[in-house]
Amino acid sequence: MSDRIPLLLALVPLGLAGLAWWRGGVELALAGLVQGSNTLLSVIPLLIAAFLIAGLIQTLVNQELVTRWLGAGSGWRGIALACLGGALIPGGPYVYYPIAAALLKSGAGLGVLVAFVTAKNLWSVSRLPMEFALLGPRLTVIRFAATLILPPVLGFLAEFLFGQQIERIREATP
Amino acid sequence: MTVATLSLTILAAILLLYAWRRNDGSHRRGIILGWKTLRRTLPLLLVAFAIVGYVNVLSPQTMVQAWLGPDSGWTGLLLAEGLGMLLPGGPYVVFPLIAVLYRAGAGIGPAVTLVTSWAALALISVSFELPFMGWRFTAVRWGLGLTVPLLAGGMVQLIF
Numbered sequence: 001m002s003d004r005i006p007l008l009l010a011l012v013p014l015g016l017a018g019l020a021w022w023r024g025g026v027e028l029a030l031a032g033l034v035q036g037s038n039t040l041l042s043v044i045p046l047l048i049a050a051f052l053i054a055g056l057i058q059t060l061v062n063q064e065l066v067t068r069w070l071g072a073g074s075g076w077r078g079i080a081l082a083c084l085g086g087a088l089i090p091g092g093p094y095v096y097y098p099i100a101a102a103l104l105k106s107g108a109g110l111g112v113l114v115a116f117v118t119a120k121n122l123w124s125v126s127r128l129p130m131e132f133a134l135l136g137p138r139l140t141v142i143r144f145a146a147t148l149i150l151p152p153v154l155g156f157l158a159e160f161l162f163g164q165q166i167e168r169i170r171e172a173t174p
Numbered sequence: 175m176t177v178a179t180l181s182l183t184i185l186a187a188i189l190l191l192y193a194w195r196r197n198d199g200s201h202r203r204g205i206i207l208g209w210k211t212l213r214r215t216l217p218l219l220l221v222a223f224a225i226v227g228y229v230n231v232l233s234p235q236t237m238v239q240a241w242l243g244p245d246s247g248w249t250g251l252l253l254a255e256g257l258g259m260l261l262p263g264g265p266y267v268v269f270p271l272i273a274v275l276y277r278a279g280a281g282i283g284p285a286v287t288l289v290t291s292w293a294a295l296a297l298i299s300v301s302f303e304l305p306f307m308g309w310r311f312t313a314v315r316w317g318l319g320l321t322v323p324l325l326a327g328g329m330v331q332l333i334f
Binding site: 012013016017019020023031034040046049055056059060117118122134135138142146161162168 | 181183186215307330
C-alpha cells in the first residue's frame with residue numbers, strides 16, 4: 001500500500017502543473033518545477049544530515065532498554081516514563097507501533113500506551129530540529145507550547161475512561 | 175536554515191564518531207539505515223517539493239488567507255484539522271508543505287492545528303496503528319485525540 005502513496009500523491013503536482021499551464025502557459029508550468037527543484041537543492045545538506053542522524057540513532061539506541069523502562073512502570077510513574085520514551089524514540093510509525101504493540105502484549109496499561117504514542121506524536125525530539133528548520137522558530141515554539149501538557153493528560157484520561165477495558169483492548173490486537 | 179544545517183551536521187558528526195568508537199560496525203549500520211530511509215522517502219520528497227514549487231508560483235495567497243487565514247475562525251481550524259489528517263509522509267515531506275501555506279498567509283492558529291493534526295491523527299500513521307495495536311486501541315487513542323488540534327489551534331489563535 002505504501003508503494004502506491006507516492007503515485008497517488010504525484011497526481012497533486014500534475015494537477016497543479018495543469019493549473020499553472022492553464023493560467024500562465026508552459027512558462028508558469030516550468031517555473032513551478034524550477035522553484036521546487038531550487039527549494040529541494042537548498043535543503044539537501046539538511047536532509048543528508050537528518051537522515052544520517054536518524055540512521056545512527058536507530059543503531060545506537062537500545063530498543064530493549066526502552067521497552068524495559070516503559071513496560072516496568074505503572075500509574076503516574078509509568079505515564080511519565082512513557083512520555084519520556086515516546087519523546088526520545090526516533091523513527092516513523094513503522095518503528096514505534098511495533099514497540100507499542102510489544103508493550104501492549106507484555107502487559108502495559110492503556111494510559112501508558114496512549115501517553116507513549118501521544119508523546120511520540122507531539123514531543124518527538126528527533127523531529128524538532130527539522131520542524132525548527134523548516135517551519136521557523138516562532139511556529140515551532142508556539143506549537144510545542146500549545147501541546148506540551150497533552151501526552152500525560154491524554155494518558156490519564158484514557159486510563160480513567162477506558163482503563164478497565166484493557167483486557168478487551170489487548171484481545172483486539174491481531 | 176544555515177544554523178539548522180550546521181547544528182544537524184555537527185550532531186551527525188558526533189553520533190558518527192561515537193558509533194565508530196564503539197568498534198562494532200555501528201557507524202556502518204547507521205549510515206546504511208539512514209541511506210535506506212532516504213531512498214524509501216525519495217519519491218515522496220520529489221513529489222512534495224514539486225507541490226511546494228507549484229504552490230509557490232501559483233501564489234494562492236488570497237485563497238489561503240480566506241480559508242486558513244487568521245480570521246478564518248472555527249471553519250479554518252476544522253479545515254486545517256481535516257487537511258492535517260490527509261497529509262502523507264514524514265516531517266521531511268510535510269513540513270515544507272505546511273511552511274509554504276504558512277508563508278502564503280495561513281494564521282498561526284490554523285497552522286498549529288495543521289501540524290498537530292498531522293502529528294497526532296494522520297491517516298497514514300493509523301494504517302500502521304490498526305494492524306499493530308488493534309481497532310479498540312486505535313479507536314480510543316484516535317478518538318481522544320480528535321479534539322486536540324482544534325483546542326491547541328483555537329487557544330493559540332485567541333492568544334496571538
